[in-house]
Amino acid sequence: MTKLPTLPAKSPQAATEKVAEAIALAIHQHRIVPGTKLGEDELGEIYGVSRTVVRAALQSLAHIRLVEIKRNRGAFVAQPTRAEALEIFEARELLEPRTARSAAANATLEDIALLESHIRDEHNALATADPGRAVHLSGLFHVEIARIAGQVTIAGFVETLIARSSLIIALYWRRESALCEKHAHHALVKAIADGDGDRAADLMRSHLVDLHTALDLRDRSVPARSLKEALGA
Amino acid sequence: MTKLPTLPAKSPQAATEKVAEAIALAIHQHRIVPGTKLGEDELGEIYGVSRTVVRAALQSLAHIRLVEIKRNRGAFVAQPTRAEALEIFEARELLEPRTARSAAANATLEDIALLESHIRDEHNALATADPGRAVHLSGLFHVEIARIAGQVTIAGFVETLIARSSLIIALYWRRESALCEKHAHHALVKAIADGDGDRAADLMRSHLVDLHTALDLRDRSVPARSLKEALGA
DNA sequence: CGTATATTGATTGTATACAATTATGTGTCC
DNA sequence: GGACACATAATTGTATACAATCAATATACG
Numbered sequence: 243m244t245k246l247p248t249l250p251a252k253s254p255q256a257a258t259e260k261v262a263e264a265i266a267l268a269i270h271q272h273r274i275v276p277g278t279k280l281g282e283d284e285l286g287e288i289y290g291v292s293r294t295v296v297r298a299a300l301q302s303l304a305h306i307r308l309v310e311i312k313r314n315r316g317a318f319v320a321q322p323t324r325a326e327a328l329e330i331f332e333a334r335e336l337l338e339p340r341t342a343r344s345a346a347a348n349a350t351l352e353d354i355a356l357l358e359s360h361i362r363d364e365h366n367a368l369a370t371a372d373p374g375r376a377v378h379l380s381g382l383f384h385v386e387i388a389r390i391a392g393q394v395t396i397a398g399f400v401e402t403l404i405a406r407s408s409l410i411i412a413l414y415w416r417r418e419s420a421l422c423e424k425h426a427h428h429a430l431v432k433a434i435a436d437g438d439g440d441r442a443a444d445l446m447r448s449h450l451v452d453l454h455t456a457l458d459l460r461d462r463s464v465p466a467r468s469l470k471e472a473l474g475a
Numbered sequence: 476m477t478k479l480p481t482l483p484a485k486s487p488q489a490a491t492e493k494v495a496e497a498i499a500l501a502i503h504q505h506r507i508v509p510g511t512k513l514g515e516d517e518l519g520e521i522y523g524v525s526r527t528v529v530r531a532a533l534q535s536l537a538h539i540r541l542v543e544i545k546r547n548r549g550a551f552v553a554q555p556t557r558a559e560a561l562e563i564f565e566a567r568e569l570l571e572p573r574t575a576r577s578a579a580a581n582a583t584l585e586d587i588a589l590l591e592s593h594i595r596d597e598h599n600a601l602a603t604a605d606p607g608r609a610v611h612l613s614g615l616f617h618v619e620i621a622r623i624a625g626q627v628t629i630a631g632f633v634e635t636l637i638a639r640s641s642l643i644i645a646l647y648w649r650r651e652s653a654l655c656e657k658h659a660h661h662a663l664v665k666a667i668a669d670g671d672g673d674r675a676a677d678l679m680r681s682h683l684v685d686l687h688t689a690l691d692l693r694d695r696s697v698p699a700r701s702l703k704e705a706l707g708a
Numbered sequence: 709c710g711t712a713t714a715t716t717g718a719t720t721g722t723a724t725a726c727a728a729t730t731a732t733g734t735g736t737c738c
Numbered sequence: 739g740g741a742c743a744c745a746t747a748a749t750t751g752t753a754t755a756c757a758a759t760c761a762a763t764a765t766a767c768g
Contacts (some may be wrong), residue, residue, distance in 0.1 A: 251745045258753095259749090281719075281720095282719075282720070283718095283719075283720095291752080291753090292754075293720090293753085293754090294527075295751090295752070295753090295755065297531075297720090297721095298530075298531070298534060301531060301534065301535070302534070305535070313489075313720085313721090313759090314719080314720055314721075314758080314759050315719085315720080315759095315760070316719070316720065316759060317759090321560070326627065326628070329626050329627065329628050330628055332626070333626070333628050333629050333632075336570070336613060339567060347620070361685075378544075392564070394562065395558065395559070395562050395566050395636070395639075396562075399566075399632050402628075403628070406628075411588075426514050448751080461629040488720080490722075491721090491722095498755075514749075514750095515749075515750070516748095516750095524723090525722060525723045525724075526723085526724090526750090527722055527723065528722070528723090530750090530751095540725090540747085546750085546751090547728080547729050547730060547749080547750055548729090548731095548750080549750065576718090586727085
């Protein structure tokens with residue numbers, strides 16, 4: 243297992259962060275759908291921690307807008323509107339070609355290997371009919387590129403955008419067009435490995451446009467599930 | 476006995492946000508300098524709230540990287556390095572011309588008036604030799620433009636960048652070049668009022684480059700003050 | 709029968725109490 | 739005098755308890 247060289251010195255034991263990551267993962271993998279109420283007591287019981295910890299985790303997730311906190315009403319998995327969806331992809335089209343370009347300039351062999359392993363994982367997830375996990379891994383791929391780019395601030399922004407994109411995909415994704423991903427990611431890694439910043443930026447841009455246009459902005463209701471069922475690992 | 480309906484009385488339950496804003500303001504106005512330890516008990520006593528509230532506020536500020544939280548050690552006002560300073564201004568040069576362009580397309584007369592009042596306030600603060608407040612207001616001006624642009628996500632990013640810029644200015648600003656601001660902001664508002672997006676974007680870009688080049692990246696120690704003295708308003 | 713109002717229940721907001729970790733100060737030994 | 743070890747104090751991390759607020763149901767009234 244390779245360590246992440248650039249951005250996050252993820253401190254190992256922090257109950258709050260662990261809970262936050264667990265919830266975020268569940269959202270990314272679409273095990274809990276947008277709109278779901280995230281009760282503090284309920285989550286505390288599931289993870290075996292007190293409300294204090296759950297609360298901090300939820301506030302952390304609220305800051306990256308994965309959940310929305312309404313005063314005195316509680317936390318809910320965020321439901322981006324169509325307008326927000328477009329906005330987020332616009333922002334990605336602004337930032338990510340830049341990160342791809344910088345990544346091409348900075349990437350080490352280790353970085354390339356990591357990206358390739360991400361692609362393999364993603365492919366496997368698709369093969370095993372686990373689309374939620376595939377979406378999550380696809381997002382990790384983009385975040386990883388931002389980290390390689392070495393611009394901590396922008397990488398943080400990209401991470402936020404990816405997180406919200408996951409919600410958007412849960413709400414507005416049109417299932418038919420799912421395969422393009424793998425080849426796009428492969429080509430991108432190749433450009434980065436070649437150190438060809440221009441090509442990497444272009445590929446990233448067109449990849450994002452593809453994603454963007456694959457959204458179906460009609461309403462689509464998603465079936466709810468109980469938290470215990472979804473999170474009770 | 477019946478309570479008045481539909482009266483949106485501001486519930487005093489925004490305690491956390493109030494404290495967070497108070498601390499953020501103090502940092503923005505350079506009343507507390509980078510590196511200062513922010514003890515939970517101490518802050519709780521100053522604002523008359525419990526550590527629970529202070530803790531939440533500090534974590535919120537940590538998310539926008541105004542403070543840095545070290546596990547089991549406490550919260551400190553963040554100290555961006557020179558590299559981070561450059562990075563942040565790069566990010567601003569990427570995002571803010573875009574917000575200026577969108578603002579030019581969207582701005583109402585009301586928005587323009589608001590921006591002009593911001594400029595007046597900033598000018599007054601400079602006239603009354605209150606540079607900390609001027610820096611703060613200058614930042615608000617940029618955030619306001621992002622808000623007018625209507626892109627919530629990007630506006631949030633800009634807000635974070637402005638916040639950190641305030642820290643950077645506290646650490647690396649070269650005092651001699653302070654006056655350029657006002658004219659730059661004026662010209663920018665004019666372009667926005669005219670609906671000239673291209674010009675607004677250009678002006679914003681050059682304005683940011685000016686700021687960027689006005690940084691002095693040599694080390695400079697800033698004198699510390701006690702929290703009670705700085706915050707006890 | 710429908711609407712409006714009071715009461716109840718559940719959930720969040722805040723404060724306090726306890727546990728774990730880190731920083732500090734003191735004494736001993738070299 | 740300096741370095742190390744231990745004890746003590748101070749601070750943060752977490753859990754629990756209480757207060758405030760909101761949603762929902764029940765009840766009274768037209």
